[in-house]
Amino acid sequence: MNRFKQILDNHQEYAREWKKRVGGRILGYFDTYLPEELAYAAGMLPVRMMAEREPDMISAKWIYSSCYPVKSLTNQLLLGRYDYLDALVITEGCQWMYNAFEVAMNNKPDLLTHYLFFPDHTDAPTSKDLLVSELKVFRAKLEEWSGRAIADDALDNAIDVYNTNRRLLRKMYELRRMYRSVILGSEAMTVMLASQLMDKAEMNVWLEEYLRELEEREPYDDRIRLMLLGSETWSVDLEELVESLGANIVVDDLDNGASYCWNETVALKDKDMALALRYLGRPHSALKDNNWRRRPQRIFELAEDFAVDGALIAKQIYCHPHGLDNYAIWKLLRERGIPFHYFERDLTLPREETRLRLNSFFSMIRPGLTRLAGWHTPMTI
Numbered sequence: 001m002n003r004f005k006q007i008l009d010n011h012q013e014y015a016r017e018w019k020k021r022v023g024g025r026i027l028g029y030f031d032t033y034l035p036e037e038l039a040y041a042a043g044m045l046p047v048r049m050m051a052e053r054e055p056d057m058i059s060a061k062w063i064y065s066s067c068y069p070v071k072s073l074t075n076q077l078l079l080g081r082y083d084y085l086d087a088l089v090i091t092e093g094c095q096w097m098y099n100a101f102e103v104a105m106n107n108k109p110d111l112l113t114h115y116l117f118f119p120d121h122t123d124a125p126t127s128k129d130l131l132v133s134e135l136k137v138f139r140a141k142l143e144e145w146s147g148r149a150i151a152d153d154a155l156d157n158a159i160d161v162y163n164t165n166r167r168l169l170r171k172m173y174e175l176r177r178m179y180r181s182v183i184l185g186s187e188a189m190t191v192m193l194a195s196q197l198m199d200k201a202e203m204n205v206w207l208e209e210y211l212r213e214l215e216e217r218e219p220y221d222d223r224i225r226l227m228l229l230g231s232e233t234w235s236v237d238l239e240e241l242v243e244s245l246g247a248n249i250v251v252d253d254l255d256n257g258a259s260y261c262w263n264e265t266v267a268l269k270d271k272d273m274a275l276a277l278r279y280l281g282r283p284h285s286a287l288k289d290n291n292w293r294r295r296p297q298r299i300f301e302l303a304e305d306f307a308v309d310g311a312l313i314a315k316q317i318y319c320h321p322h323g324l325d326n327y328a329i330w331k332l333l334r335e336r337g338i339p340f341h342y343f344e345r346d347l348t349l350p351r352e353e354t355r356l357r358l359n360s361f362f363s364m365i366r367p368g369l370t371r372l373a374g375w376h377t378p379m380t381i
Contacts, residue, residue, distance in 0.1 A: 003206065004190050004191050004194040004206070004210075005190050005194075007194040007197055007198055008190055008193050008194050008197070008236075011047075011050060011194075011197040012081060012082075012084075014197060014198065015045070015047055015084050015197070016084050018045055018199060019045075019084055022045075022199075024043050024044060024045055025043070025044045025045070025086035025087065025146075026044065026045045026047055026084055026085055026086055026087075027039045027044045027045065027046050027047065027085070027086065027087040027088070027089060028047050028048075028049050028082060028085045028087070028088045028089070029046055029047070029048055029049065029088075029089050029090070029091075030048075030049050030073070030089075030090045030091075030093075030094075030097050030100070030101065031090070031091060031093050031094065031097065031232075031255070031256075032048070032196070032255055032256050032259070032260050033091040033092075033093060033118050033279060033288075034046065034089055034091050034116065035135060035138075035275045035278075035279055036162065036200075037155065037158040037159050037162050037265070037275060038135065038138060038139055038142060038150065038155070038158075038275070039087075039089075039142065040158040040161065040162070040200065041150045041151075041154040041155040041157070041158040042142045042143070042146050042148075042150050042154075043146065044086070044087070044142075044146075045199055047085075047196075047197055048196040048197060048256070049073050049076075049082070050193075050197070050234055051068065051069035051070075051072040051073055051234045051347055052072055052076065052234070052347065053068075053072065053346075053347035053348045054072070054075070056071055056072065056075045058074070058075050058078050058079065059071040059072075059074040059075045059078075062074055062078075062099075062103045063099050063100075063103070065318075066096045066099055066318065067096055067316055067317060067318040067319055067346075068316070068317065068318075068346040068347045069097075069232070069234065069316065069347065070094075070096045070097055070099055070100050072347060073097075073100040074099070074100045074103050074104075077100065077103065077104045077107070077108065078103070078107060085111060086111070086112060087111060087112035087113070087114070087145075088101065088104055088105075088108070088111050088112070088113050088114075089113070089114045089115075089116060089138075090114075090115055090116070091115075091116045091117075091118040092115075092116070092117045092118040092119075092120065093118065093285075093287055093288075094287065094321070096318075098115075101113070101115070112141075112145050114138060114141055116134055116135075116138050117130075117134050118131065118134070118279070118288075119131060119280070120287070120288060120290060121290070121291050122280045122284060122288050122291070123280075123291060123292065124291075127280055128273070128276055128277065128280060131276040131279070131280060132270075132272045132273050132276045135272045135275060135276060136272055139272070152271060155271045156267070156271075159265045159267065159271075159274070159275075161200045161201050161204065162200055162265065163264040163265055164200075164204050165195060165200045165203060165204055165207070165261070166261040166262075166263070166264050167264065168204060168207040168208065168211060169191070169192065169195060169207070169260075169261035170261055170262070171211055172188055172191060172207075172210075172211065172214070173188070173251065173258060173261075175211075175214055175215070176188060176250045176251060176306065177250070177251075177305065177306050177307070178219065179222070179307075180219035180220060180221070180222050181219060181220055181223075181248060181250060182214050182215075182217045182218070182219050182220070183214055183217075184220065184239070184243055184248055185226075185228070185236075185239040185242065185243065185248050185249030185250065185252075186236040186239035186240045186243060188249075189233065189236045189239050189249075189252075189257065190236050191207070191210070192256070192257055192260065192261075193233075193234075193235075193236075193256070195207075195260075195261075196256065196260070220248070222371060222372060223243075223246055223247050223248040223372075224246065224247035224248070224309050224310065224362055224365065224366060224369065224372065225247075225248060225250045225306065225307060225308045225309045225310075226242065226247055226248065226249045226250065226308060226309065226310055226311065226312055227249070227250070227251050227252065227253070227299070227302060227303055227306065227308040227310075227311040227312070228249045228251075228252040228253075228254065228257070228311075228312050228314065229252070229253050229254075229299065229311055229312065229313045229314070229329060229340075230254070230312075230313045230314040230315045230316070230319075230322055231254075231255075231314065231315050231316035231319045231322050232254060232255050232256045232316070233254055233256065233257065233314075234347060235347075235349075237349040237351075238312075238314060238345075238349055238354070241349065241351060241354060241355060241358065242312070242358065244355075245355065245358055245359060245362060246362070247358075247362060249312070250306045250307075250308060251302050251303075251305075251306040251308065253283070253295070253298065253299050253302060255285040258283070258302070259282060259283040259284070259285070262282060262283050263278060263281055263282050263283075264278065265277075265278040266278070283295075283298055285321065286321040286322045286324070286325035287321040289325070293328050295325070295328070295329070296328050296329060296331070296332035297332075299311075299329065299332060299333075300332055300336055300338075303336070303338055308338070309339070309365055309369055310338065310339040310340060310341070310361070310365050311333060311338055311339070311340040311341075312340070312341055312343075312358075313326070313329065313340055313341070313342040313343070314343060314344075314345055315342070315343075315344050315345075316344070316345065316346065317344045317345065317346050326342070330342070339361070339364065339365045341357065341358065341361040343357060
């Protein structure tokens with residue numbers, strides 16, 4: 001686990017070291033809708049841009065008002081924290097995040113920049129063909145820039161590497177379904193975030209070793225089992241705070257959490273269509289789940305599968321998509337009798353305030369959990 005945490009804490013150094021060691025180019029992306037396999041097949045390392053809390057005296061000059069992650073990324077880009085990037089790509093999604101991308105375009109002329117349109121109505125009749133055409137444009141741009149074609153066998157290898165990564169991450173989630181888990185939420189999220197920063201082939205080796213360790217590990221004491229919902233996360237501060245209070249986050253429905261790895265790419269002769277179907281068919285964020293509202297049903301199914309006792313909804317301040325989505329999520333949780341606690345946060349978690357609020361929430365649900373109250377004991381003969 002320590003090496004995953006080192007990657008998360010020192011991801012800039014990892015990227016620079018990878019570039020020196022491999023000699024490849026690095027592509028930064030803002031959200032998890034980018035078909036990373038195309039960049040990987042072109043010999044590039046896709047790296048997710050990570051917001052961090054730090055003094056910011058720059059972003060206000062370029063962005064009038066925005067959420068803290070967008071300001072942080074703007075600040076980091078202008079300060080040269082991502083000076084190792086060769087390319088920067090954004091897919092159609094959060095409009096505020098596009099502001100950070102636009103600032104980078106205006107100030108970093110040496111970067112290859114690309115805007116990849118991703119349909120908001122993911123299940124519309126024309127969505128598949130539309131995304132395929134966008135992927136062809138993106139693929140051609142990468143080929144022209146790199147000076148070499150992306151061969152089908154290279155793309156097949158990239159798809160296989162990424163599918164293996166998703167399969168291993170799913171196995172980690174399955175281990176969290178156990179009655180007494182062998183993995184804490186902070187560990188799982190550290191692994192998930194590190195996966196979005198590392199070379200997937202290297203990550204897969206680490207993951208296989210880590211999963212073998214987990215299967216030999218003694219389970220933790222029983223805790224309140226929670227689901228985490230809301231905006232993207234950038235750290236494991238909340239998970240660690242929850243664990244310090246005797247609870248554990250056993251599953252999530254975050255865009256860069258479970259949704260990142262939940263489905264695989266099915267091999268097809270038409271590689272672009274195969275990728276389009278995978279990314280259109282993945283569990284969607286509040287921004288993309290705007291037609292039939294499938295997220296509430298998915299959340300309920302996860303709550304049942306992972307036997308959660310309650311839910312935490314952590315919304316990033318100023319995150320409008322999740323603000324508009326909350327009515328449907330709250331309605332579902334109330335109808336299904338799942339206790340939940342809603343709060344807003346920015347990149348820094350107010351620990352004492354959040355601790356008090358979580359303590360109150362746990363005090364409300366703990367008495368009803370007979371296994372924690374000691375009423376249920378295994379039968380002995």
